[in-house]
Amino acid sequence: MSKTLVAYFSYSGNAKKAAALVADTIGADTYEIVPAVPYDADYQKCVDEARKEKADNARPAIAGADAEVSAYDRIALVFPNWCSTCPMIILSFVEKYDLSGKTIDVIVTNGGGGVGNSQADIAASAKGATVNTAVNGNDLTADKVKEIFGL
Numbered sequence: 001m002s003k004t005l006v007a008y009f010s011y012s013g014n015a016k017k018a019a020a021l022v023a024d025t026i027g028a029d030t031y032e033i034v035p036a037v038p039y040d041a042d043y044q045k046c047v048d049e050a051r052k053e054k055a056d057n058a059r060p061a062i063a064g065a066d067a068e069v070s071a072y073d074r075i076a077l078v079f080p081n082w083c084s085t086c087p088m089i090i091l092s093f094v095e096k097y098d099l100s101g102k103t104i105d106v107i108v109t110n111g112g113g114g115v116g117n118s119q120a121d122i123a124a125s126a127k128g129a130t131v132n133t134a135v136n137g138n139d140l141t142a143d144k145v146k147e148i149f150g151l
């Protein structure tokens with residue numbers, strides 16, 4: 001049976017909530033992607049930091065214990081749309097592990113910009129993985145989660 005890890009990054013709580021709904025609905029483990037250097041609590045300063053990371057094509061460091069990704073064949077990435085794509089720390093996560101042969105789901109909370117370029121940007125970093133069509137994570141429901149995961 002396919003085993004899924006829900007790996008999430010959240011700045012203001014929306015993606016965290018969506019990740020919890022996914023994990024609860026499909027009975028998956030979760031892993032929080034925590035930045036080694038926290039983003040500024042001030043929203044505008046955080047936007048400035050995120051813009052700079054994107055312009056620099058940065059790979060910000062991840063704090064804490066590694067995820068045991070080898071134990072899973074499907075990874076659901078849940079995160080906010082930042083600057084029309086994923087936060088750069090999502091690419092740090094994707095490039096840190098060998099995800100070849102795994103299936104990646106992309107679930108994106110956003111402020112109206114939808115999933116942006118996140119799917120293509122993750123696919124470019126996740127060598128050998130199959131990246132499913134990105135899903136808008138706003139207004140996620142258990143039924144929608146079941147549909148995504150074929151339950």
Ligand SMILES: Cc1cc2nc3c(=O)[nH]c(=O)nc-3n(C[C@H](O)[C@H](O)[C@H](O)COP(=O)(O)O)c2cc1C
Nearest residue numbers: 010011012013014015080081083084110111112113
């Ligand atoms: C640094 C930053 C950049 C953002 N850029 C975008 C964007 O380009 N498009 C968009 O629709 N929303 C953008 N947002 C809004 C977030 O995607 C939205 O509020 C999301 O639900 C936040 O999820 P979170 O609570 O898990 O952090 C941005 C928010 C931040 C903090």
